[in-house]
Amino acid sequence: MASTNIFLIFLLAALIVTPVVVAQLVSIRISGVVLCSVNGNLDVINGLTPQVFSNASVQLRCGTRNVVSSTITNGSGVFSLVVDPRVNTLLLLLLNCRLVVATPLSTCNASLPSVGLLASSLNLVNIGIGGVGGRINIGLGPTGFILNINLIF
Numbered sequence: 001m002a003s004t005n006i007f008l009i010f011l012l013a014a015l016i017v018t019p020v021v022v023a024q025l026v027s028i029r030i031s032g033v034v035l036c037s038v039n040g041n042l043d044v045i046n047g048l049t050p051q052v053f054s055n056a057s058v059q060l061r062c063g064t065r066n067v068v069s070s071t072i073t074n075g076s077g078v079f080s081l082v083v084d085p086r087v088n089t090l091l092l093l094l095l096n097c098r099l100v101v102a103t104p105l106s107t108c109n110a111s112l113p114s115v116g117l118l119a120s121s122l123n124l125v126n127i128g129i130g131g132v133g134g135r136i137n138i139g140l141g142p143t144g145f146i147l148n149i150n151l152i153f
């Protein structure tokens with residue numbers, strides 16, 4: 001197990017410095033679920049699970065405001081984005097990018113705020129090798145969506 005991890009670290013380090021090769025070898029997918037909630041948590045007082053937030057616009061924003069990619073959640077609140085690993089290296093994604101839900105929470109539940117947007121940073125969910133030519137499939141996901149009242153479209 002330890003040797004596998006060391007191998008992957010070396011592999012990722014090598015891939016970060018050779019962007020042309022990366023495009024053919026690496027696939028990075030960002031996916032997750034958006035809930036109709038200011039913090040994604042259970043409603044402890046009432047013991048309710050938040051509803052899913054369907055038809056919500058999910059943006060990948062890097063740097064201060066730059067929208068790199070976007071998609072819409074499906075009927076289960078699920079979104080999935082594939083990014084170009086040459087432009088959006090794993091390191092940049094983890095350090096400099098975040099997910100922003102550009103649809104206000106009041107859209108899914110009128111009693112939730114119409115000001116501010118949900119946002120989350122990214123973390124590594126899984127890494128695997130598979131498919132034709134042994135592509136490295138990197139899966140990233142949100143650390144947790146939290147309402148940020150300073151965020152605008």
Ligand SMILES: *[C@@H]1O[C@H](CO)[C@@H](O)[C@H](O)[C@H]1NC(C)=O
Nearest residue numbers: 053054055056074075107108
């Ligand atoms: C989501 O969008 C589809 C197509 O525009 C629409 O038919 C559906 O009613 C919407 N669902 C919700 C929960 O807004």
Ligand SMILES: *[C@@H]1O[C@H](CO)[C@@H](O)[C@H](O)[C@H]1NC(C)=O
Nearest residue numbers: 073074075076077078079080
């Ligand atoms: C939403 O996408 C997920 C993942 O692809 C899928 O499992 C789920 O069935 C989809 N839900 C709807 C309502 O399409």
Ligand SMILES: *[C@@H]1O[C@H](CO)[C@@H](O)[C@H](O)[C@H]1NC(C)=O
Nearest residue numbers: 036048050051109110111112
């Ligand atoms: C809407 O949000 C309020 C406040 O969080 C909650 O009490 C209510 O159950 C939500 N409504 C639905 C339909 O989920």
